[in-house]
Amino acid sequence: xxxxxxxxxxxxxxxxxxxxxxxxxxxxxxxxxxxxxxxxxxxxxxxxxxxxxxxxxxxxxxxxxxxxxxxxxxxxxxxxxxxxx
Amino acid sequence: xxxxxxxxxxxxxxxxxxxxxxxxxxxxxxxxxxxxxxxxxxxxxxxxxxxxxxxxxxxxxxxxxxxxxxxxxxxxxxxxxxxxxxxxxxxxxxxxxxxxxxxxxxxxxxxxxxxxxxxxxxxxxxxxxxxxxxxxxxxxxxxxxxxxxxxxxxxxxxxxxxxxxxxxxxxxxxxxxxxxxxxxxxxxxxxxxxxxxxxxxxxxxxxxxxxxxxxxxxxxxxxxxxxxxxxxxxxxxxxxxxxxxxxxxxxxxxxxxxxxxxxxxxxxxxxxxxxxxxxxxxxxxxxxxxxxxxxxxxxxxxxxxxxxxxxxxxxxxxxxxxxxxxxxxxxxxxxxxxxxxxxx
Numbered sequence: 145x146x147x148x149x150x151x152x153x154x155x156x157x158x159x160x161x162x163x164x165x166x167x168x169x170x171x172x173x174x175x176x177x178x179x180x181x182x183x184x185x186x187x188x189x190x191x192x193x194x195x196x197x198x199x200x201x202x203x204x205x206x207x208x209x210x211x212x213x214x215x216x217x218x219x220x221x222x223x224x225x226x227x228x229x
Numbered sequence: 230x231x232x233x234x235x236x237x238x239x240x241x242x243x244x245x246x247x248x249x250x251x252x253x254x255x256x257x258x259x260x261x262x263x264x265x266x267x268x269x270x271x272x273x274x275x276x277x278x279x280x281x282x283x284x285x286x287x288x289x290x291x292x293x294x295x296x297x298x299x300x301x302x303x304x305x306x307x308x309x310x311x312x313x314x315x316x317x318x319x320x321x322x323x324x325x326x327x328x329x330x331x332x333x334x335x336x337x338x339x340x341x342x343x344x345x346x347x348x349x350x351x352x353x354x355x356x357x358x359x360x361x362x363x364x365x366x367x368x369x370x371x372x373x374x375x376x377x378x379x380x381x382x383x384x385x386x387x388x389x390x391x392x393x394x395x396x397x398x399x400x401x402x403x404x405x406x407x408x409x410x411x412x413x414x415x416x417x418x419x420x421x422x423x424x425x426x427x428x429x430x431x432x433x434x435x436x437x438x439x440x441x442x443x444x445x446x447x448x449x450x451x452x453x454x455x456x457x458x459x460x461x462x463x464x465x466x467x468x469x470x471x472x473x474x475x476x477x478x479x480x481x482x483x484x485x486x487x488x489x490x491x492x493x494x495x496x497x498x499x500x501x502x503x504x505x506x507x508x509x510x511x512x513x514x515x516x517x518x519x520x521x522x523x524x525x526x527x528x529x530x531x532x533x534x535x536x537x538x539x540x541x542x543x544x545x546x547x548x549x550x551x552x553x554x555x556x557x558x559x560x561x562x563x564x565x566x567x568x569x570x571x572x573x
Contacts (some may be wrong), residue, residue: 159521184462184498184529188520195513 148197148218155192156214160185171214178212186211193217199224230270232362232415236382237267240354241298242327242369249275250291251300257547258358259331263300284312288320295324302332304484304548306339306351311483311506317346327369329354333549334452336474337376353378355452357438359430361415365407365450376474378442378450386410387450388435389442395433401446404453404466408435441468458552460488463495465530469552472533475526476501479519481509486542488556490535501533502555504541511538545569 153169160181161167167180175181181189190206193199201224210220237243241263249268253259268275276294280286282305291299328343328351335353343351352367355378365387367379381387388397389405398405409416411431420427430437441453453459453468460467469487476485483506490500503519505511516536524532543551546569557564 182529183494184532184534185524187534188517188524188532191513191517191520195517 145218145222148221149214151196152193152214152217152221156181156189159188159192169214171218173214174212175214175217176208176212181211183208189217193221197221197225199228230266232413233262233267234270236363236366237263237273238271240352240363240366240368240382241267241300241329243268243271243273243298245272247273247297247326248295248324249273249298249300250278250294250296251275252278252287252305253300253302253331254547257332259300259302259547262362263331282308284309284316285319288316288322291322291325292320297324297326298329299325299327300329300331301351302548303330303335303339304333304544304550306330306335306343307477307484309346310339310342314346322347325349328352329367331356331363332547334378334470335376336470336477338474338477340373340375350375355379355450359417359436360409360413360438361417362413364409364413374445374447374449376451377445378452380448380450385413389444389450390433390435390437395435398444402443404441404443404468406456407438407440407442407450408432409438410434411436441466455552458488458556460497460499462489462492462497462499462530467499467531471527472499472501472523472531475523475531476503476519478526479522481505481515482519484542484550486550486552486555487533488552488559490559492534498534499531500535500537500559502537502539502542504539544571546571 149171156175157169189211190201194201201220205220210216243249251264253264255261255264276296278290325347328347328349330351331354335351340350343349350373352373354363355365356363363382364385365378365381367373387409390396390408391398392406439456441456441459442450443453444450452470454470458469460469472487473485476482482503484504486502487499489497492498509515519536520532543554545551551570554564
């Protein structure tokens with residue numbers, strides 16, 4: 145799970161923070177409600193996770209709440225990787 | 230004829246010693262207006278090639294006949310871009326003096342590429358069957374802003390209107406309805422057996438083209454999209470042209486169409502249909518790469534929420550992308566009249 149969180153933190157930092165943005169992305173940083181990842185960009189983050197972990201996240205579960213922190217995203221990934229087996 | 234004579238002379242820059250080639254199909258209005266009437270009214274030598282697209286054959290044709298002015302279309306130009314520079318290098322195209330484009334908005338990437346490939350930029354020209362002649366354009370000698378439609382032809386009064394009030398937009402950069410002051414010589418006089426549709430084209434003393442654009446502080450027009458093609462996502466209007474132009478800048482993309490896809494939350498979101506260049510494979514990794522490319526280049530709003538890789542895009546026989554067909558498929562609606570669609 146720590147590896148998953150690290151992957152998510154690094155991807156969010158690389159893809160969604162502008163150059164020069166010194167904010168640190170922690171496991172509890174508010175990504176959607178904090179304006180780092182908007183609801184339109186969430187789709188690309190979802191796609192990345194699906195490819196990285198060979199899972200399918202149903203649209204109904206890909207809510208702004210589920211994607212709001214690294215912790216909640218990692219939990220979502222964990223749920224679907226466990227279901228995959 | 231007056232409008233076509235004048236615009237062929239001043240926009241296509243036709244001169245007595247020119248050899249002119251317009252590769253538009255004669256069944257398309259460009260093929261008649263600027264493939265016959267315009268050049269003939271000016272007494273210009275003209276060449277005709279009875280051939281579909283073939284880069285080698287087209288360049289050989291230009292070389293053999295020492296074509297000086299070439300009027301083409303964005304679809305053909307994008308195909309030439311896909312064929313690359315090596316084939317250009319095998320031919321002497323030094324006779325070319327002036328290049329112009331018609332039919333769809335010309336992506337900035339195509340203008341930049343043509344300068345590299347031919348030493349000359351394609352000049353985008355804008356008009357419709359209903360206008361009868363070129364009305365907004367890039368002129369010979371005028372500074373081209375790649376991606377811009379240019380400025381109104383002298384004698385044409387053009388503006389963009391607020392879609393609610395039908396008054397001219399007063400601030401640069403604000404998108405509105407492209408409109409023309411009626412009365413130029415080649416203006417449409419009516420739609421066959423449909424006076425109401427004709428009447429609806431005029432509002433507040435302006436002729437409505439059905440297209441949207443913004444005018445910048447220098448007076449250049451910037452195409453956004455057909456009224457029907459503009460995507461309304463979360464209340465924001467997104468024009469397909471900007472997205473498609475940005476997609477074209479991605480190394481893998483040969484052609485694209487951006488249309489609306491229904492969305493429960495945002496009403497509509499952007500979906501892109503992409504035809505790839507040879508050597509690229511349409512897999513999920515490339516889809517994600519292209520999505521992020523657009524998001525960084527334009528905005529999250531413009532980022533396609535889905536990309537579908539296709540072997541080709543549906544087009545009319547004159548080469549215009551049929552976005553309405555793709556949109557109708559997304560919305561589960563009838564695709565409408567396909568009689569003008571090009572066969573694959």
